Amino acid sequence: MSRHRLLFTKTGRAVYISHLDLMRTFQRAFARASLPLRHTEGFNPHPVMNFALPLSVGTASVCELMDFDLLAEPLPEDTEKRLNDALPEGVRVLKAYDSERRFSEIKWVCVSVRLEYDKGLPRDLTARLRALYEREEVLVPKRTKKGTADFNITPHIGALTILSQSDCALIFEARLSAQNPTLSPALLVQAIELYEPDLKPDFAAFTRLELLDGALETFR
Amino acid sequence: MHTRVALCFPDTYEIGMSNIGLRILYAIANDMPGVWCERVFAPWGDMEEEMRRDGIPLYALESGDPVFMFDIIAFSLGYEMAYTSVLNMLDLAGVPIRASDRTALPPLVVAGGTCAYNPEPMADFIDLFIIGEGEEVNSELITAYAEARDAGLTKEEFLRRAAKIPGIYVPGLYDVKYNEDGTIASIEPREGAPYPVVKRIAEDFERAPYPVKTIIPTTEVVHDRTALELFRGCVRGCRFCQAGFAYRPVRARSPELLAEQAREALAFSGYEELALLSLSTSDYRHLGPLCDALLDYCTPRKVSLSLPSLRADNFSVELMEKVQAVRKTGLTFAPEAGSQRLRDVINKNVTEEDLLNTCRIAFEGGWSAVKLYFMLGLPTETDEDVLAIAELAEKVLQVWKKHAKNKNRGVRITVSTSCFIPKPHTPFQWAAQVPRDEYRRRVELLRGAIKSRAITYNWHDPETSYIEAVLSRGDRRLGAVLERVQKNGGKLEAWEEYFSFDRWMEAFRACGLDPDFYALRERSEDEVFPWNVTSVGVSRAFFRREWEAALGGAVTPDCRVQCTGCGAAALLKGGRRCDE
Known part of the structure; x- marks a missing residue:
């Protein structure tokens, strides 16, 4: 049994494809690319595919990882091209390769957060955001399996860097805990609404930029 | 340009x-x-x-x-x-x-x-x-x-x-x-x-276009699969069924062409399900060889085969094994009526023995869920006919008890009823729909007669069926009603969350039209029907003969036993014949 990995992007209109639909899309893309996936045994066989960190609808990414098993080995050299020919607009495979590293090693995800203000950036926006995210405690309600619970987000925020700034939009990059616990970038915006309501953006968009392990090295 | x-x-x-x-x-x-x-x-x-x-x-x-x-x-x-x-x-x-x-x-x-x-x-x-x-x-x-x-x-x-x-x-x-x-x-x-x-038809169905390269939705749609169209038309002649008459004459595709279309369409789409479409798939003459050819391609690729329109009278062990070769899909049959008398009235030509035999095959083969569809309010229906639905479901349960391979998994028998809607261009185009209260009374009668907990009973509300009955045999004057319903917010009314019966009734009143006139009235033999402007190729004389046969409880054999001279064959030119 072999285990292969894909590095792919999900951008543009493809951000509206839900995780479930993305799984179906890949399943069909593999079939169209004549790359038969290995299926599970049993009563209702399904293809073996495993996504590192399922992406929320609306969030773009340039660093998605997915593991899969093929019936035939090894991985054909033109796997990327064959899949890209079969995938819809906005989903692009950058690399197909073999990897021994486990997804559980992923510790951080770097996300760019774009905040839009139709009437111009509020005064002292960057300074106030930094101050907010550096507080000891910023509680935000988070959905869990048992309902919602207050979740302190700041211990799970790493470095914060301003990437660009214009009249009506601020883009910053934040390093967020990827799993155990997962800090969704949407909670950063929710914290603004709760603690600094006058800084509430008219629109917020997120793009996953990179996955890091515990040593802050790129995870592939 | x-x-x-x-x-x-x-x-x-x-x-x-x-x-x-x-x-x-x-x-x-x-x-x-x-x-x-x-x-x-x-x-x-x-x-x-x-x-x-x-x-x-x-x-x-x-x-x-x-x-x-x-x-x-x-x-x-x-x-x-x-x-x-x-x-x-x-x-x-x-x-x-x-x-x-x-x-x-x-x-x-x-x-x-x-x-x-x-x-x-x-x-x-x-x-x-x-x-x-x-x-x-x-x-x-x-x-x-x-x-x-x-x-x-x-x-x-x-x-x-x-x-x-x-x-x-x-x-x-x-x-x-x-x-x-x-x-x-x-x-x-x-x-x-x-x-x-x-009406126009695709006379040469073998050469009629079939798109193998279709748009593949990224989001999940209701039927997310490749569909093959085996044949158009139907040899059966069920008297309630508009499609059965409207798609005549019967025109089939060759199994070789269908297998080729399936391979191309599946390779292009990457779909995991292949559905064989027609009005009555088990009536396709080459179903066995076709399924074999398709399974050769589908099984190694984990593509499942689904046959949505099976009849209960010619369902075989072989066919069942083919359908479940990759994945087991649900089993659904439509006896339409509970008693043999009423099934003869509608010319369904499925016997209780057929149905029970089919269920036995299914249960022996490991299936443990069967859905049975019926209509209430069919012409001449009596309380005995309604109660016969419960009896039939009970007999199916007994068959399971006797023949099920693995009883530990239990059994699920689902009985569904809807309110019969008389349709244009059918032998029942003269018939009256039963009033909504009467439908509900029959639902309660049936509900009370179903005792076993293994049998689930679902029924559709009659309000939508009533509006559908008005529209399906309505005339031009209903345009004003439709316009008013839309102006008052009507849309997507096939969805429960959007359908409003009151909005329809208000529009009928405002336009001075009585919906009962369209839905609940039995029509006279020579009435000029609004749909006289179109012809499906089947003659009114044939429909009338069939209506009278229905009232007499007489069955008409299917087209393969004997051509009934419905008239649709005349739509074929150039020496082609029906069901060849």
Whole structure:
């Protein structure tokens, strides 16, 4: 049994494809690319595919990882091209390769957060955001399996860097805990609404930029 | 200059993209030089609200261009409850709803589909209807339109010309007069328009276009699969079934061609399910060899085979094993009526023995869930017939107890009933629908008779069926009702969350029309029906013979046992014969 990995992007209109639909899309893309996936045994066989960190609808990414098993080995050299020919607009495979590293090693995800203000950036926006995210405690309600619970987000925020700034939009990059616990970038915006309501953006968009392990090295 | 066609499906994307007819007609139009055909669906309510708030008109999916820019706006009418969605989509597109308010060309608003066999309720809104299958006539129409536009013809001039294309019905060219009792006195064509308009068919079904390269939705649609069309028409002659008559004569594809189409379509799409479509798949003459050929391709690729329309009287062990070769799908049969007497009335020609035998095969093969569909309110139905449904379900349960392979898993028998709707161009076109209260009484009767907890009983509410009965056999005067319902917010009424019975009843009252007149009245032998303007190729005399046979409880053998001379074979030219 072999285990292969894909590095792919999900951008543009493809951000509206839900995780479930993305799984179906890949399943069909593999079939169209004549790359038969290995299926599970049993009563209702399904293809073996495993996504590192399922992406929320609306969030773009340039660093998605997915593991899969093929019936035939090894991985054909033109796997990327064959899949890209079969995938819809906005989903692009950058690399197909073999990897021994486990997804559980992923510790951080770097996300760019774009905040839009139709009437111009509020005064002292960057300074106030930094101050907010550096507080000891910023509680935000988070959905869990048992309902919602207050979740302190700041211990799970790493470095914060301003990437660009214009009249009506601020883009910053934040390093967020990827799993155990997962800090969704949407909670950063929710914290603004709760603690600094006058800084509430008219629109917020997120793009996953990179996955890091515990040593802050790129995870592939 | 390009001719732009907006192919509109008056329901959501998920429903419309599951429709094989839409895919076929989309491909045919786009294969024509100089034609660009796009898809348009009805937005869900929240989306529509945003669109109306921001002044975004209804647009086509491929280009994003507003529908009002298109040359031809074409609607598929598959079920009556979509009529108000057609009006709502026109309104959302900023196109006047009434044909008489659209004086210029473009746009030309056309409609086709099974509901067009009685086009009259929509006659006020649609410039012309396409009667029958669209494979050939659609191209003729688009070409005629492009010529007329380039020649600078007025809309009236074009419509007069279009009426000469076989299969095209231009409602504006017919005068309808009424008797004092509300029935139709006469339908008179003007300017040489044909009467009736005889439906068109794809005569050479083997060579009729089948799109192997289709759009693959990224989001999940209702039927997310590759579909093969085995044959059109049906040899059975069930008297309630409009499709069974409207799609005659029977035309089948060869198993070799179907297997090739399946391989190409599956390779292109990557779908994991292949559905074999027809009105009665187990009646396909080459089903065994076809399934074998398909399974050779599908099994190693984990593609499952589904056969949605199986009859309970010729379901075999071999067939069952084929269907479950990859994955087990649910098993559904439609005995339609509980007693043999009533099944004879409707000419279902399925015996209790057939059904129980089939269930035995299924249970022995490890299936543990069976769904049984019935109609309540069929002509001549008595309380004994209703109670017989419960008895039949109980017998199915006994068969499971006796023959089930593994009883630990339990059994699920689901009985569903809906309220019978008499349809145009069927032997039951003369029949009355049962009143809603009577339907509910029969539901309660049946509910009380089903004792076992292994049997689940579901029933459809009669309100939608009643409105559907009004529309399916309605006349032109219903246009005012449809317009009022749409103005009062009616749309997507096939969805429970959007259907409002009160809104319909208010509109009937406001327009001075009695819905009972259309739904609950048994019609006289010689009544001029609104749908006399169209012909499905089956003669009225045949339907009448079948209606009388039904009342006498006499069955008619299926077309393979003996041709009943329904008339549809005359639609085939060039030496072709029905069901060859």
